[in-house]
Amino acid sequence: MSGTRSDIIKVIDGVVHAESGEKSQKCYDNWTKNYDVNLTNIGYFLPKRAVESFTNYTKQVNIEKVLDVGAGTGFVGQYLRKDAKYEGVIDILDANMEMLHLASKKDLNFRNIIRHWIEGELPVRDESYDVMMCVGSFIPNHVPVTSLPGIFKCVRKGGLLIFTTRVETTESYKQEFDELLASMERDSAIKRLEMKEVVHFENVEKKINSAIYVYQKL
Ligand SMILES: C[S@@+](CC[C@H](N)C(=O)[O-])C[C@H]1O[C@@H](n2cnc3c(N)ncnc32)[C@H](O)[C@@H]1O
Structure with a gap:
C-alpha cells in the first residue's frame, strides 16, 4: 500500500513528532516496507541534494571511506553509487534493524552495516572516515544535538561532514544545533564550507525546508 500524499505526510508526522525515540522507532518498524515508495512519491530528494554537495x-580529493549515519534504507548510499559514481567504502549506521535490513538487500556493496542507537560517540574508530554523511536524521527524538561532537570524531582531519536538519523544528532543536556548530567552529574544530536550504519534499503543497551543511574537520 503506497497511500495518498496526505496519508504519507501523516505517517511522517507520526515519526517526527513521536513522544520519544522508542515510539519513533516503532513507527519506523511499521513503515519500513513502504518507506522508499512513499518518500519517492512525495519527492524526497534530500539525500540526492546532499550527495550533490558530496x-x-x-572533486579534487581522494575519498576512500564514507560513513552514512542514520542511514535508514540506504538512500544516501544509492545516490553515492548511482549519481556520484563513488566506488569506495560505504559503512552505514542506524538504530533500526528493519530499515538496515532493507538497505542490506539493495546490492550497494556496503562494507559494514552497524546497528547502533546514537546517544554520544559512535562504535567506530576515531578519524577512520574521509566523509561522514547524515541526512534526515538530525531531528527531535532522533539523533540528539549533543551527539554532534562524538559523531564528528569518526572523520579524519581535513575530511568532510555533510549533514542536514529541518529549518523549523520543535523543542528548539535547530537553535541548539546551530549554537553547538557555531561553538565548535569558534574552537577551530570545524570550518563551515556551505549551508544551503532546500525543499524537503518536492511534491507536496506545504513546503518544509531543510538545511544542508558542509563542514571540514580541522
Ligand atoms: C528520516 S530517516 C532518514 C534515513 C535516511 N538517511 C534517508 O534519508 O532516507 C531517520 C533515520 O534515523 C534513524 N535514527 C533515529 N534516531 C536514531 C539514533 N538515535 N541513532 C541511530 N539512528 C537513529 C532512524 O532509525 C531512521 O532510519
Missing part, C-alpha cells in the same frame, strides 16, 4: 566538494 560531489561538489570531493
Whole structure:
C-alpha cells in the first residue's frame, strides 16, 4: 500500500513528532516496507541534494571511506553509487534493524552495516572516515544535538561532514544545533564550507525546508 500524499505526510508526522525515540522507532518498524515508495512519491530528494554537495566538494580529493549515519534504507548510499559514481567504502549506521535490513538487500556493496542507537560517540574508530554523511536524521527524538561532537570524531582531519536538519523544528532543536556548530567552529574544530536550504519534499503543497551543511574537520 503506497497511500495518498496526505496519508504519507501523516505517517511522517507520526515519526517526527513521536513522544520519544522508542515510539519513533516503532513507527519506523511499521513503515519500513513502504518507506522508499512513499518518500519517492512525495519527492524526497534530500539525500540526492546532499550527495550533490558530496560531489561538489570531493572533486579534487581522494575519498576512500564514507560513513552514512542514520542511514535508514540506504538512500544516501544509492545516490553515492548511482549519481556520484563513488566506488569506495560505504559503512552505514542506524538504530533500526528493519530499515538496515532493507538497505542490506539493495546490492550497494556496503562494507559494514552497524546497528547502533546514537546517544554520544559512535562504535567506530576515531578519524577512520574521509566523509561522514547524515541526512534526515538530525531531528527531535532522533539523533540528539549533543551527539554532534562524538559523531564528528569518526572523520579524519581535513575530511568532510555533510549533514542536514529541518529549518523549523520543535523543542528548539535547530537553535541548539546551530549554537553547538557555531561553538565548535569558534574552537577551530570545524570550518563551515556551505549551508544551503532546500525543499524537503518536492511534491507536496506545504513546503518544509531543510538545511544542508558542509563542514571540514580541522
Ligand atoms: C528520516 S530517516 C532518514 C534515513 C535516511 N538517511 C534517508 O534519508 O532516507 C531517520 C533515520 O534515523 C534513524 N535514527 C533515529 N534516531 C536514531 C539514533 N538515535 N541513532 C541511530 N539512528 C537513529 C532512524 O532509525 C531512521 O532510519
